[in-house]
Amino acid sequence: MSTIAITPDLIAQHQLTTGEYQKIVEILGREPTYTELGIFSVMWSEHCSYKSSRLHLKKLPTRGKLVVQGPGENAGIIDIGGGYVIAFKIESHNHPSFIEPFQGAATGSGGILRDIFTMGARPIAVLDSLRFGRLDDPKTGARNRRILSGVVAGIAHYGNCFGVPTVGGECIFEPCYDGNPLVNVFALGVCRKEDVFYAKAAGIGNPVIYVGARTGRDGIHGASMASAEFTEESKQKRPNVQVGDPFMEKLLLEACIEAMHTGAIVGIQDMGAAGLTCSTCEMGSRGEVGIEIELDKVPQRETGMTPYEIMLSESQERMLLVAAGGREQEVYQVFRKWGLEAVEIGKVTGDGKLRVRHHGNVVAEIPNRELADEAPLYDRPHTAPPAAPTVPPTEWNQPAIVAALPRLLSAPDICSKRWIWEQYDYQVRTNTIAGPERCDAAILRIKETGTAIALSLDGNGRYAYLSPREGAQLAVAECCRNLSTVGAQPVAATNCLNFGNPERPEIMAQLVEAIEGMSDACRFFETPITGGNVSLYNETLGEGIYPTPVLGIVGLLKIAAPLTIPFVNAGRAVVLLGGLGTCDDVRFGSTEYAKEIVGSLWGLPPALDLEREKRVQETMRQIAAGGLAESAHDLSDGGLAVALAECCFGARQIGAQVDLNSDLRPEILLFHEAPSRILVSTANPKAVLGLAAQHGVEAAVIGTTIENGLEIRQRGNTLGAWEIAALRPAYENALMG
Template identity: 45%
Template sequence: MDLKTIKAHKISQDEYKEILKILNREPNLLELGIISAMWSEHCSYKSSKKYLQGFPTKAPYVIQGPGENAGVIDIGDNLAAVFKIESHNHPSFIEPFAGAATGVGGIVRDVFTMGARVVALMNSLKFGNIHDKEAGKYQKYLVKGVVNGIAHYGNCMGIPTIGGECSFDECFNGNILVNAFALGICKKEDIFYAKAEGKGNLIIYAGSKTGRDGLGGAVMASDSFNEENKSLRPTVQIGDPFSQKLLMEACLELFKSDCIIGIQDMGAAGLTSSSFEMAGRSGSGMKLYLDKVPTREKGMNPYELMLSESQERMLICAKRGYEKKVLEIFKKWNLDAVVIGEVNDSGKMELFWHDELVGDIPIAPLSEKAPILDRPINKPKYLDQIKDYEFKLKENVQDIFIKMLQNENINDKSYIYEQFDSSVQTNTLKADGALGASAIWIKENNSALSIGIECNSRLNYIDPKKGAVLAVANAGRKVACTGAKPLAITDCLNYGNPENEEVMWQFAKGCEGIKEACRTLNTPVVSGNVSLYNQSKDLNIYPSPTIVNVGLLKDANKLLKSAFINSNTSIYLLGKTYKEFSGSLVSKIQDNVVKGNLKDFDFEAELKLWKFLEQACDQEILECANSVGVGGIAMTLAKMCAISCVGLNLKTSFNDKALLFEESPTRAIVGVKNEANFLKLIDSMGIPFFKLGQTTKEEKFILDDISLDLKELKKIYFSNFREMLL
């Protein structure tokens, strides 16, 4: 095969030599395309697999860890929560509406493929500088397109989008991040897996017809943006949420029929990945008759059929003799369903086109010989240049407070969250786009699942390992602040170009941090995704591991709110303030720098805080709780005040008023309704605390030297972001 064709498929010379050994011959174009997709970064994790080994993945309540479509945990009463987060970064930058919409569609399929009804969606979004003279206009276009796409898909499917996080930095000017999370609920015995086993069992294609959209998507997602590949719209899939709604209902009905062995959605690399993964997990072989695949475009060939990433499609392994029942279910839901092959024990993937064998690939060797790269790593040179930094407040404390409140990284994002239907299905207990974790009600046993999402890219830029630790801890703390017990995480590891040895060092350290934090905090990783090549020209994004923690509150009636409720409530700050300005928002706003050294993390203090919040919730001694995050206690209190419409009159013990904006971890703001029991419990646990004051009837926000009418504070907080996008 000519070098130009091999290079076009992103196959290296060493990889091509390995292909020749596996096949004992030259591949044809179809086979090369299939192997290219399976060995792409997106599908094979060839750069990252080395560092993913050793993630803590087990706990008594973990039913399914990494390796399936989604992770599964036991939530009691024979119920299971199924969840995962995944990226759709490159497609969303190329075509924001379609890219973001199909990102939601893909993660929804990952969850309902496991047998669960999807009950909640969330997202983590990173955009560039919307104030930049050159990039700002396009970034605003991206924000609007991405949000519209997410809202369109989730709303049309009738799945609530109950929260998320959104931030802005110029490092994302050339490569935004769109990470989509989905969670579903099912009975433990109803969990299904992606397998194809049993000689003679049939392979059924179900769902929408196949088109040419999405061709090469997995390979595109495994490359950085540059002048050569900037026109990539044909690789972005087009989604149809109404078809997916039908597909989900058909699959959930199918799962009750006892007709199938396994099922897999056709995601990245389409029919290629789904067929190879199902057969590979089962140690089976498979015959596929590609001319039987339903198509919506004329003249499609085997190469296009195997690599198309058309949406809303499933591959099913059905028990022989039950295929008629399977086809009838999909016909009822007005969806295509066709027998396109069968399972055998050959260990090969045999592809036929009008009875002619056009592809013959051994399955196990293709999986086992998939490249695992040992890329060189090197500590980034910039780290030595940014470590010496000491923040000093140069402006009047009230002025910097207002500047921070106006900033797009603090300002209310109701423009985004109002587009999402958060109450459909009537399970949503808490859908905060600004404060803490979100929560859904489990009607079957009156428990609640709390979901916290976290990704602070600045902290990961300063220290990729400690930044990743903080992401895990912060996501768990958000969950703990609802009164729930943090149980497990799913992660989406967004990094730059792995061919850059400094990026690989960042990735390696990020994985070390996640392993250490999950192991020490007892929150195993049950699913996840790696997204590399997030680079445009020579600009790599900041390391951005997105962490989602899912926790359980056994009595949904006790769920803690994140904002104040009443006047005359005592307000306490829990945890130590260490003068942590490294990577802080105030240093970015005042000095326009991302610098500093992160302190070592105190896991024991974090676990104590989680335990206190869980017990305080159970004893019903708190009115509200909120993790102190970006912008420090000043921004945390300001948001709680604006959202609750309750005034504050508080005083800290800080001599240096800059400490109002520093970002020490392991802290929470709590409103106390039973002060005697609160003091007794917190004293017994040895957690540092300080009484700030009380909520008031007076419509004022007073915090040390900061004083603002509540109406003015709300005006600044609620109006600026929408105006920025005009």
């Protein structure tokens, strides 16, 4: 046993409270060893145990008729018919990406990809949701650009080499992400229904096999690092960030899938956060068995590693599997073919304990269930979310509409993200029917079933800051709307909850309200949450981020030519499904116009009527299914005028002339962000309006597509007219230009 004395200081360094330590002593019936203390500290960290959020996450809907596997496994699983399933999940890698952007983002991608293929599913798509500080900030801009470049290069490096297409995502810039960028990566894979694998150990006496990269000292305590606020010293935690090897991951993918097909594997789990510790005790706990390992057998990259270091290392590209006794050779043969190490490090036992030996001596002996599933659970006090100003600044700087539109088109949140997504291979595996910025959602074919899926990631921190509950609902609505706009039926969701310090009651209130809002909306749209991730303590030097719940939703559709954003032909009717909508000064405070032009944030997010939203989406799906639309684009950031302009940026630069019948002030009319609205161009407006009327959805022909230019009128008065060739550069060249 280790001889390092367990002192109150050491316990505090491990971010364990006195109460938590007492619980450890109770579980063990004695004082823990140093190794055991380390093991408990990572398993009971916020990152691994969800101790602050678990109570509230239970409120989320997780069941549905297509759900094969909900939360609790490495990824959620949905039945897509034809004998096939998809596995998907979103994960954050925020803290490491701030400390070391390239490797932080790369290993974030690596982690979520392993979560998918550990379930037997071959990854076929990645999307990323990114948040950075402003690039034009005189003080922090240069650093933010460096973080953005590093994160994008890291995701590109990993995904491109691994061979998974990065087909979409979102990227937002706010000062609150200056010292705390958000890097959320979503991955999705496909496999036959009977080929799904679970991270469950079974069969007493079965060998426990370690495969993949060797264990080094990198990433020790990564999970705990992700569970604390940032301070100036955080930068010294750079060695806590792991280094990714996408080539190794690619080999691991191929070898694991091939080994799974031998039938000799009983259960498998990747070594992600908390490495060997997490994989052993979780597999044991799920299977209600014990696991005994000998650390001398663990392949090591460095000499002289202590049991503590081996158990807590977060070296990448490693997997733990349990094979059927007597069939180990079949497994070894596959891994040998792929040039990978596969070593038996222990056995499944019947005593329910995680027993760790080093040079034959027991250095840790902990009941699996208590370690993995009995982590402390906190009902943290929550008051009310921090209040924002309720009224607009008295003096608005109001430029002419004709100048406001190009300014908004070049705003970092709105402008084309081509600079980012061209660095990603968005086509490898030849399934990409619609990649980045072609449609409102990414569309992939599933070769195996002859059907397609649509994917979207959405979140809006400004909305959620003004009202966490409504902001979360709006994110669900927007995500579903993006899918419906391409004709897909939303079926299931995954979430990434990025919040500040839950020990502050007003931050906890944001988390609770966002979860409740998301829960209501997901129930309403019948998109159960099948898994996800919570990232707390997103604060630097006491400054919290906007609460940023991000949704990833998957929809199903038939294979067809995609319904794309740009207008295709001149002389078509432009229909605004959902109508011009309304907005007052209070609800206008959350818009991109308020952010970019007024330079402020106030009031409330746009008002959402869930019933109405659902009817609009149903109508849109029927329009798409009936082939009635030539193009479709939903209204979101920047409202109607921005959406219209984006529809003009096709290969043929078809424009539009619209006339709006409304009493709203021009800047509100054009730039308010009321949801549940979709622009459709059609040769058959009668049929489109007919479908809308059938569903009780407001819709109007607001104009016609034309060969040249964009002109917007209000009751006959021209509010603005633009040459498309003049507007387009503002949109195309703004980011990192």
